[in-house]
Amino acid sequence: MSTYKEIKGFKVQTLNADPVVAGTSWSSGGNLNMARYTLGNAGTQTAALGFGGYAGPPAGGTTGSTVNTEAYDGTSWTEVNNMNQAKGHGVSFGLQTAAIFAGGYKDLNAPPYGRTVFTETESWNGSSWTEVNNLPKSLYRTAAFGTSTAGITAAGATGHPASDNSESYSWDGTNWTDGPNVNTPRSYQMGLGTSTSGMIIGGYIQSPASVVGNTEIWNGSAWTEVNDLNTARRGSGASTLGSTSEGIIFGGSTPPVTTKTEVYNGTSWSETADLANARMENPGGSGVGSLALAFGGENPSLGELTATEEFSVSTVADTNLDLGQVYYNSTANAFKVTQNVDGTGSWATGGNLNTKRMGAGGAGIQTAGAIFGGDADGGSPRYGLHEQYNGTSWTESTDLNQGKAYTGGAGTQTSALNFTGYAPQRWALTELWNGSSWTELNDMNTARFGAASVGQVSTAALAAGGSSGASATADVVESWNGSSWTEIAEINTGRAYFAGSGTPSAGLVFGGPSSALTELWNGSSWTEVNDMNSNARTGVGGSRQGTNTSALGFGGNPNNVNTEIWNGTSWTEVNNLATARGNITGIGTTSLALAVGGEPPYLTATEEWTQPSSVLNQTITAS
Secondary structure (H helix, E strand, C coil): CCCHHHHHCCCCEEECCCCECCCEEEEECCCCCCCCECCEEEECCCCEEEECCECCCCCCCCECECCCEEEECCCCEEEECCCCCCCECCEEEEECCEEEEECCEEEECCCCCCEEECCCEEEECCCCEEEECCCCCCCECCEEEEECCEEEEEEEEECCCCEEEEEEEEECCCCEEEECCCCCCEECCEEEEECCEEEEEEEEECCCCEEEEEEEEECCCCEEEECCCCCCCECCEECCCCECCEEEEECCECCCECCCEEEECCCCEEEECCCCCCCECCCEEEECCCCEEEECCEECCCEECCCEEEEEECCCCCCECCCCCEEEECCCCEEEEEEEEECCCEEEECCCCCCCEECCEEEEECCEEEEECCECCCCCCECCCEEEECCCCEEEECCCCCCCECCEEEECCCCEEEECCECCCEECCEEEECCCCEEEECCCCCCEECCEEEEEECCEEEEEEEEECCCCCEEEEEEECCCCEEEECCCCCCCCCCEEEEECCEEEEECECCCCCEEEECCCCEEEECCCCCCCEECCEECCCCCCCCEEEECCECCCCCEEEECCCCEEEECCCCCCCECCEEEECCCEEEEECCECCCECCEEEEECCEEEEEEECCCC
């Protein structure tokens, strides 16, 4: 009988537990039995409790709120005794065996409709819920932390319609007592810690409407503002049993819904490993700073979630995970491999451009993008307008020296390259952006417009195809080395109005008028590979910061919303754009992209693509 080494050339390591990602990581846990969000939470990563929340109609009869309670043992969720009152968005804290759920509200989805807000408090003793003394006022969308005999709730919304509240209350196991006000009234914030040392983080201010990253520390007698989150957000989850020296928050809406996770070290917040599943609307959160649990929540594209994820920090004793590692888990009696697993991507609304346009050049990433040039009305004038994106909104910056449409771009927000274009003649001009101004550099060899742009930096780029004076569609390709353009091997099929991804040594071009063609560049020649699924992709957008093995293509005329992902071999259709459009500007990577502008009609709309991914240990099956 042959050994694995004889077949594959290497031995398989035997481990008694799955390896973990060095540093911090999220891994999949057992799913909730009931998908829901705004649920209450208590406990640790291996002994958690989730209760109440919104499960969507028809749960609870005429209301989407539920009384359902589930307990987690580190592997799976088990249904236990229900609460007395169906509600969500309440005040929750404690352990799996002793928890509190107070306030909150329920929405009615049938006559008489409306919302009911509560002051009632329920106490969990490990087997059943009992009504105890009420809150002094109705509270919901609030932060809380502590134990079933010593808890704190701070800020949140009160009344209906909602108004921000600054009051805090302490719970002693029997009664609620009014305490000092927080510094920033808000709702949808997160909380963690103990009754004498805790914190509230982030949230939402009703007027003027804004998402905040404010962090306040509670020392048992007063609230003090400390360093803000890196990413302001509302409706996140938190390690509620964490501390003011080691805490973690995750997910929420920035907007849009996010996978971002941040850890607190007693002084400041740092970004760490992302969730696999973007989630918002106060997903369940429990555990301590180094071992947290995320469960439930909502994703606008997927609805209520059952997904559970476990956060961990590797130690010296851990076997750290390497991508592509093959091993045998002797405890699970399973043959496994570690691999990158992509989650479900989706588009969300971003900030609008200041000037509607199509056919603009672009550069940068989703949170630091740039757009320049473009056509605003299908005729004159062609614009040299330059705008920059900070992940939320667009700001006008210094214009190009020559305005043009159907123009190319490469590089970053602070170091961008612009080339080709039409206004009304074909242009060979090249301009470089240094973060403050545009400078003209050496011209291209062939003037044209509608070329595909390939390049992640301003010192190395390709301009492929386009429309030139010599022919309606050119097959010429030029390479930029930071100072001049050189003609290189031609693409197999000349065309214009298509997209590119990758680098001058490993590029990809795809789409075009009535075309789904895809060509791969290996640094010396172009090879036709598998077509896109959707044809007629004139003016398709692409993730120009992607690679030739991982790219995103989206939109195109006529009236195309299709989004497709390239995996190095073939295209797969994924979630569509919200707005059909062509001559669209694509910015960013395969997992974090922007779709900007386009037509018809001429648009200011920006959409943000997010696709979560994580390195996971996967069981190898026969299929």
